[in-house]
Amino acid sequence: MKLENKTVVITGGARGIGAATAEKFLTEGANVVLVDLKQEEVDQTADSFSAYEGKVLGVEADVTKKDSAQKGIEFAVKHFGTVDVLVNNAGITADAQLLKMEEDQWDNVINVNLKGVFLMTQAVAAQMKEQNSGVILNASSVVGLYGNFGQTNYAATKFGMNGMTKTWAKELGRYNIRVNSVAPGFILTPMTEKMPEKVLNTMKEKSVLNDLGRPEDIANAYAFLASDEARFITGTVLSVDGGVVI
Ligand code: NAP
Helix, strand or coil, rough: CCCCEEEEECCCCCCHHHHHHHHHHHHCCEEEEEECCCHHHHHHCCCCCCCCCCEEEEEECCCCCHHHHHHHHHHHHHHHCCCCEEEECCCCCEEEEEEHHHHHHHHHHHHHHHHHHHHHHHHHHHHHHCCCCCCEEECCCCCCHCCCCHHHHCCCCCCCCHHHHHHHHHHHHCCEEEEEEEEECCCCCCCCCCCCHHHHHHHHCCCCCCCCCCCHHHHHHHHHHHHHHCCCCCEHHHCCCCCCCC
């Protein structure tokens, strides 16, 4: 097992890619803390992994609030003693073309996708510095590499995410902390399932493999980057997109 007894905190862990990542890390031997907006939902997801009792816990926390972000990290340390991996997976969309985008659509997406990642990483970096080890993984997107129609706010956050990844890799390497992003293509999750069929087909055609991704495709990339097999990889953005951006 690649991640035996490592402790991972996964934001937005109640569903979608976050929940699939939790499952993958559990199969690799990790302890998992799911952080999400509603206690009921993290509990439900944690309960669904019944084979891993005692290895998976959920805590309600809003990544956009400093105290709440801190609480997520402290919860993991209290229960499992360390935080070895943080997956900054929580993210939202609020799409509109530039001329129609409302100020609150801009603010909400920036708050969760950028400020939330900043606050969670600040909280975990202090802990990892003390441990002199850690891995931070950020959920970017193909949209953070080539933009997207109707996603001014989301594109800004995902390009920003790649910038933060490279900056933190440079700042935190001296404490033996690695920082990387994963840039998924179009993955079938509750976030994308609400898109019209026509849009999903267009997404599929953009992949040179003519396929949409699955949450497990992203979970596998996170597990690799979190493991010692990736010990010399930091500051990178790994595309997992079926060849959408080549
Ligand atoms: P998802 O199914 O919508 O799940 C996101 C989770 O994050 C939800 O459980 C959501 O809770 C939670 N969340 C939202 N705001 C939060 C906050 N302030 N604090 C804590 N948790 C919060 O998303 P997904 O499709 O799995 O995507 C996961 C990540 O991958 C995102 O960062 C996304 O941008 C990125 N990504 C996804 C795709 C894709 O095709 N799916 C492609 C590229 C990148 P609620 O449900 O209660 O709001």
